[in-house]
Amino acid sequence: MSIDLERExxxxxxxxxxxxxxxxxxxxYRRFRRRRLVTRAALAAGAAVAVSAATVIAVTGLPGQQHxxxxxxxxxxxxxxxxxxxxxxxxISQDGTDPTGSTPNPESIQYWxxxxxxxxxxxxDGAKSDVWDTLTHVKQGLxxxxxxxxxxxxxxxxxxxIFPHVPTQSTGGCYGIPGGLQDSPGNGLIENASLLAxxxxxxxxxxxxxxxxHQRFDGTQAVELTGHYGNTTWHVxxxxxxxxxxxxxxxxxxxxxxxxxxxxxxxxxxxxxxxLLTGPIPAGFTVxxxxxxxxxxxPHPKPAGPPALPTVWGTGPAAALARRxxxxxxxxxxEILAERQVVAGSPSVARVALSWIYPGDVRxxxxxxxxxxxxxxxxxxxxxxxxxxxxxxxxxxxxxxxxLRTSAGGTAGVWNPGLPTPPEVCAKxxxxxxxxxxxxxxxxxxxxxxDSAAVMIRDLLACPHISxxxxxxxxxxxxxxxxxxxxxxxxxxxxxxWLDASTYALLGMTSATDPGYVQHQGGADVGPSSLQARWLxxxxxxxxxxxxxxxxxxxxxx
Amino acid sequence: xxxxxxxxxLEELLAAKGEHLRRTATLLAGGPDDGEDLLQAALxxxxxxxxxxxxxxEGYLRRTMYNLAADGWRRKQSWRDKIPLVSQPAxxxxxxxxxxDRDHLxxxxxxxxxxxxxxxxxxYWEDLSEEDAARAMGCSAGTVKAAAxxxxxxxxxxxxxPPRPSLVPDAPARDTQARNLS
Numbered sequence: 001m002s003i004d005l006e007r008e009x010x011x012x013x014x015x016x017x018x019x020x021x022x023x024x025x026x027x028x029y030r031r032f033r034r035r036r037l038v039t040r041a042a043l044a045a046g047a048a049v050a051v052s053a054a055t056v057i058a059v060t061g062l063p064g065q066q067h068x069x070x071x072x073x074x075x076x077x078x079x080x081x082x083x084x085x086x087x088x089x090x091x092i093s094q095d096g097t098d099p100t101g102s103t104p105n106p107e108s109i110q111y112w113x114x115x116x117x118x119x120x121x122x123x124x125d126g127a128k129s130d131v132w133d134t135l136t137h138v139k140q141g142l143x144x145x146x147x148x149x150x151x152x153x154x155x156x157x158x159x160x161x162i163f164p165h166v167p168t169q170s171t172g173g174c175y176g177i178p179g180g181l182q183d184s185p186g187n188g189l190i191e192n193a194s195l196l197a198x199x200x201x202x203x204x205x206x207x208x209x210x211x212x213x214h215q216r217f218d219g220t221q222a223v224e225l226t227g228h229y230g231n232t233t234w235h236v237x238x239x240x241x242x243x244x245x246x247x248x249x250x251x252x253x254x255x256x257x258x259x260x261x262x263x264x265x266x267x268x269x270x271x272x273x274x275x276l277l278t279g280p281i282p283a284g285f286t287v288x289x290x291x292x293x294x295x296x297x298x299p300h301p302k303p304a305g306p307p308a309l310p311t312v313w314g315t316g317p318a319a320a321l322a323r324r325x326x327x328x329x330x331x332x333x334x335e336i337l338a339e340r341q342v343v344a345g346s347p348s349v350a351r352v353a354l355s356w357i358y359p360g361d362v363r364x365x366x367x368x369x370x371x372x373x374x375x376x377x378x379x380x381x382x383x384x385x386x387x388x389x390x391x392x393x394x395x396x397x398x399x400x401x402x403x404l405r406t407s408a409g410g411t412a413g414v415w416n417p418g419l420p421t422p423p424e425v426c427a428k429x430x431x432x433x434x435x436x437x438x439x440x441x442x443x444x445x446x447x448x449x450x451d452s453a454a455v456m457i458r459d460l461l462a463c464p465h466i467s468x469x470x471x472x473x474x475x476x477x478x479x480x481x482x483x484x485x486x487x488x489x490x491x492x493x494x495x496x497x498w499l500d501a502s503t504y505a506l507l508g509m510t511s512a513t514d515p516g517y518v519q520h521q522g523g524a525d526v527g528p529s530s531l532q533a534r535w536l537x538x539x540x541x542x543x544x545x546x547x548x549x550x551x552x553x554x555x556x557x558x
Numbered sequence: 559x560x561x562x563x564x565x566x567x568l569e570e571l572l573a574a575k576g577e578h579l580r581r582t583a584t585l586l587a588g589g590p591d592d593g594e595d596l597l598q599a600a601l602x603x604x605x606x607x608x609x610x611x612x613x614x615x616e617g618y619l620r621r622t623m624y625n626l627a628a629d630g631w632r633r634k635q636s637w638r639d640k641i642p643l644v645s646q647p648a649x650x651x652x653x654x655x656x657x658x659d660r661d662h663l664x665x666x667x668x669x670x671x672x673x674x675x676x677x678x679x680x681x682y683w684e685d686l687s688e689e690d691a692a693r694a695m696g697c698s699a700g701t702v703k704a705a706a707x708x709x710x711x712x713x714x715x716x717x718x719x720p721p722r723p724s725l726v727p728d729a730p731a732r733d734t735q736a737r738n739l740s
Contacts, residue, residue: 005710005713005714005717006682006710008663009663009667009678009682009713010682010683012663012664012667013581013585013679013682013683016581016584016585016590016664017584017590018577018580018581018584018590018593018594019590019591019593019594020576020580020594021594021598024572024594024597024598024601025565025568025569025572025601026565027598028598028601028602028604028605029565029601029602029605152562153562
């Protein structure tokens, strides 16, 4: 048996399907470039990590005085200095050496920021021909345009990001710590003095620190702050006279975060200095313009109207009921579907799931058969252009006490195969197959609470050769209901659906195996399952049900 | 090495070994789309590290993919398993039972925990010894052996045919949801 399985495994692996993407290398490089750009803010934010308001620094030795300074004092002085410098051109250079040694860095970076504009000039390996010049302009916080000039390839790429809402910096958590901003496609913010000051406020509680006054940095008397966050160590030197940052650096054993250091300068906004923000676009370079990508956001409230539903055909009471359901679906498609599903069976199978489903937004809580929480998951799907979607998920794993956040994009054709047509539903049902499987795989960002199961029932009722029993005058959880029973002998089960007798909205469903038949899944017994549905109007309070609370003590919560 | 030459070297590598690398990525990640994402993530890491001396790009790329996969890269798979309405990668229906079995085994493989799946892929697809697989995964040979053994045992357990008529191609309606919840 073991040898057979290993042989089968090898055969399976030989035939594993692949789906090559064109230009995967160049796309990787582009993403690398993009991430490097947004890492800028994280680098600057490091200056703040070293500051901890809880730490008291004893200062002695100043001529003629002896007093105690706290980090709050340092922070206050630095913020005041940065506020005063907000009208200056902020200049940062990164020379590729860390503050404690001389680790070579392949990149040399110069960065200028003023108002809503920034420019970053990157030279690789000291080669003057391998230069990237990236110009960013943020338009009223809602869109940034990015022009990247590649001197080696003699190309110019223009693209940017559109933000549905004016981006704001986080006011809590450890925003900007490595791993935070770096995964963003763009932050819509220019790293300037005011952002730097704001990030300091947000980050002040994130690290522990030590400080040393009266240090010398390039001939300037400075306060040296040394902070730790995770396995990263930060160093910031602050001019003791002006309280402006003059340098920072960080080191980390993480191979993805090479050591580096930065020098700060604050330039008066003279014409000559402002000209530094407008890099030239050389003649003769190939110019490519990409449409801006759209930043993902939670689509609340949802303005889109209900989707078009396939036409119901057929005659008789079942088809009539299907038509009534169709009319209701047009309304419930804009509501929040709240489901409670219970699956009975062996401990490895038994589950309880609560779901809230709204166009583009799904939240599911699961717990085991004993009611112990397992997970709380949010999935937000946004259309970001023709036939392309972006999905962002947050998984709160109560078993391992961790939080996972991921995002992925894809074509709508892959992620959203669409609803089967009524003939397809009928053909599958007639063959003893399960049309719900198709609907389950056909989550549509627009459809959302159109409720796959309700659509299936509606189409099922209209199928000419499917035998269902319709019974009125029933009760389901105290509500007057219509019961639709669908015996499925080929599957040894019977599915029962309950519809609201007044609105024809789905109230619930049950699936039970026939007496004497035991259904197995992975060696475990599967018992009957039941589902209760409620339809909630998209009020602010109900929309809040779609948010997943993140326990702050869980790993990855910040 | 400058950007253009580095890109060219990687493109040359993919032109020569792309199919095998992509299949490896697919197996490690559990599906073709996620495999391409894994490959892209590994390439991206190479760009970050290109200042360091990467003397053997193919080996470096492979090791990066192994490490990413073994570390539970793209653990988002968990939400796909837990949310009934999210699509799984579509597979075209195939009329032969043999293909169904292969698809079934492939799905089971993709459902294994990352380290078990990585150990199995390295041992049975990459044909690495336990020692070589351990070096690639950054763990001991004993860990590889245990992960591969547990993975195989789990596959064997899950691949037992269910006591259900073989002519029934799909699971019952609520069984679909039950599977998604487990």
